[in-house]
Amino acid sequence: MSVYLHILSPGTHSLKYFYTGSSQVPNFPEFVAVGMVDNVQMFYYDSNNPRAMPKQDWMNKAAEGDPQYWERETGIAVGTQQVFKASIEIVKQRFNQTGGVHSWQQMYGCEWDEETGATDGYNQFGYDGEDYVSLDLKNMRWIATAQTAVITKHKWDQDRALTEGLKHYLTQICIDWLKKYVDYGKSTLKRTVPPSVSLFQKNPSSPVTCHATGFYPRSIMVFWRRDGDQVYEDVEHGEVLHNEDGTFQNSVHLTVKPEDLDSGRYECVVQLSGVQEDFVTKLERSVVETNHGNTGRTNPGAEGSGPSGLIIGAVVGVLLLVAIVCGVVIWKKKKDAKKGFSQANTSDDGSNSSNNTAPKA
Incomplete structure (x- = not known):
């Protein structure tokens, strides 16, 4: 299975959230979430230590004018964890599965081209490492990529409030927060270090x-x-x-x-x-x-040149993969990035940077 991170063109910024809910995985949290700005991890949560936390110092700026920021992010993650647990059970029934190791995964986010002003949003869910259902934002409809996902597709297609809420989040709220984060972390995100x-x-x-x-x-x-x-x-x-x-x-x-x-x-x-x-x-x-x-x-x-640097870097990459599997969604197939992120049901209070409760499958 492969982790795919979209390599952005110069001037393009991205905000992505990656959620993984799992069942019966030894020594692994039941739910994990990671947020990334321009492929730099800035947010982390897992069910073993249920508190959202910043992964970059500049993320503390988000709470300077909003003391409830991290408490709210924690609440979102806790609520999403419960919905993911229910979704796993729902999809297991559709596959006639009774036990074993299973996962329900979600990717969502947005992109903003600082030079042209163009924006885009992404939405995708997966089950047991395979694509399951995704949102066609342009045509405002869900696309089932598995036969058992047709039920979910029809259910969510009929919920126009859900789809409209997703559109509003991906095209407006997500973009607004992306711009804030890029400004908070500009000394890091906009730096250039030669190889x-x-x-x-x-x-x-x-x-x-x-x-x-x-x-x-x-x-x-x-x-x-x-x-x-x-x-x-x-x-x-x-x-x-x-x-x-x-x-x-x-x-x-x-x-x-x-x-x-x-x-x-x-x-x-x-x-x-x-x-x-x-x-x-x-x-x-x-x-x-x-x-x-x-x-x-x-x-x-720069540190890490030569063969030893490559080996060390590869090990670090593997360790990072193990850590980020808590948030980076694992799909067996490498998908085009424009079909690669997902978003759940949101509210429109203008204050949340990530999503509220995700819809059940």
């Missing part, structure tokens, strides 16, 4: 890896060029991973012949959002780090 780039190879027959780490924001392009043209064959791209310090890392692997190491034809190119200059590292045998101890770090100054 540290290194080349390494496990052994002479292994691909050469170009590893960029310590960069921010997440939006980055890492690729190989040969004689000035981008290489597509014999290239494998890695996923963007989190570093423990809040920065990111990414790698791209190139299969080359040993004689190509000193041909001068290849170079790794890193393009970071918000930075005009490309970071270019020419492929030369002398700068490729191997198990024999050659040093291949370039652009020094």
Whole structure:
């Protein structure tokens, strides 16, 4: 199963909430929730310690003018937890299931392009790791992606107040809070940190890896060029991973012949959002780090470069995945991000940043 986080274009900001309700999962909370702004975790709740809490210092600004902010967020999470528990039981009956490990998951959120003013909203539910039902916001109708979800689709289609409430939240309330959060965290969310780039190879027959780490924001392009043209064959791209310090890392692997190491034809190119200059590292045998101890770090100054940095970063990424599974919804299929977030029934008091009670399946 894969976790998919939408990589936003420059100038685009996102607010996302990820909920997971589960049953009979050993050593795992019955309900967990995570909120993220621009893919940075800023909110956390789980049923083992039932209190919503900030994950970024700048989130405390939300409570400066609203002392009840975190109490209200806790109340929302507690109410949603009960509805998720009921939804699991409802869907289990539809599948004729009596016991075992099961999950009911939700993603919702919105995006705002700071440059153009364009906005969008997303809505999706899943059951046991598979897509279940989602909201077509444009046409104001629900789409069932599982046969057993047709009942839920018809039930929610008939509840026009629910659908209209979702539209209002996703297109207005969510956007308003997104703008507030971006302003609260602008020193973090709008910063730019250049990458540290290194080349390494496990052994002479292994691909050469170009590893960029310590960069921010997440939006980055890492690729190989040969004689000035981008290489597509014999290239494998890695996923963007989190570093423990809040920065990111990414790698791209190139299969080359040993004689190509000193041909001068290849170079790794890193393009970071918000930075005009490309970071270019020419492929030369002398700068490729191997198990024999050659040093291949370039652009020094950021932690986590080289093979050890990649391994550490990957471990951190796995640990983060385990932690964020409390909030990041796990779907087996990677979906287009514009079909990837969901929202539950909301009220229109203009004060809540996340949703109120979610509808039962």
